[in-house]
Amino acid sequence: MEILRTVGENVLGLFILAGAVICAVSTFGIIRLPDVYLRSHAATKSATLGVLIILNGAFLYFMIYMDHISAKLLLGIVFVFLTSPVAGHLNGRAAHRLGVPLWKGSIQDELQHARSKREHVRGEKA
Amino acid sequence: MIDAWLIVSLAILSLAILGCMYRLLKGPSMPDRIAALDTIGIVLLAMITIVCVWLRTTAYIDIVLLIGILTFIGTTAFARYLERGEVI
Numbered sequence: 001m002e003i004l005r006t007v008g009e010n011v012l013g014l015f016i017l018a019g020a021v022i023c024a025v026s027t028f029g030i031i032r033l034p035d036v037y038l039r040s041h042a043a044t045k046s047a048t049l050g051v052l053i054i055l056n057g058a059f060l061y062f063m064i065y066m067d068h069i070s071a072k073l074l075l076g077i078v079f080v081f082l083t084s085p086v087a088g089h090l091n092g093r094a095a096h097r098l099g100v101p102l103w104k105g106s107i108q109d110e111l112q113h114a115r116s117k118r119e120h121v122r123g124e125k126a
Numbered sequence: 127m128i129d130a131w132l133i134v135s136l137a138i139l140s141l142a143i144l145g146c147m148y149r150l151l152k153g154p155s156m157p158d159r160i161a162a163l164d165t166i167g168i169v170l171l172a173m174i175t176i177v178c179v180w181l182r183t184t185a186y187i188d189i190v191l192l193i194g195i196l197t198f199i200g201t202t203a204f205a206r207y208l209e210r211g212e213v214i
Contacts, residue, residue, distance in 0.1 A: 013131025095157035
């Protein structure tokens with residue numbers, strides 16, 4: 001029974017370590033990618049994945065070894081999972097409206113296309 | 127035995143926060159800085175959870191929720207301010 005406990009603790013520790021490594025990879029993307037939009041890709045997706053893995057590991061640890069099912073931690077997991085992509089989307093839209101230039105290797109800009117088409121339709125109505 | 131993994135994870139996450147600080151200080155445009163600040167908040171949330179597991183206590187779980195909500199509200203307010211020139 002003791003050996004089972006040790007193995008379980010090591011597995012949960014490796015789980016949390018995997019989440020931390022994913023966060024570090026996301027930071028590498030934030031430093032190295034060339035553009036606001038590509039950087040927001042790294043900041044939103046992979047950082048959220050790493051943090052969700054860490055929170056899940058902590059929840060499992062509290063549930064298995066301390067007999068404590070933490071509803072607050074579960075709420076935190078759901079909240080981060082829902083709000084982080086929304087924040088990234090708002091930030092990217094603000095960057096586009098602000099006129100931050102795209103990377104020179106980008107080949108299409110669909111949001112600019114849609115916005116110019118909408119302004120064109122509005123101009124015809126007026 | 128889990129403590130060694132937790133300490134290594136804390137070290138890796140603090141390096142991640144340092145990398146985000148580089149982007150926060152240098153970033154060419156304001157949305158860059160907002161994205162870096164958002165990532166710093168989320169990584170800080172993960173660090174507090176790891177400290178909770180390390181100390182075998184659930185006392186700091188409230189702070190996880192609080193930092194999550196504050197990070198989201200802060201990012202939303204900054205983005206709206208940049209977009210429209212007003213917060214509300």
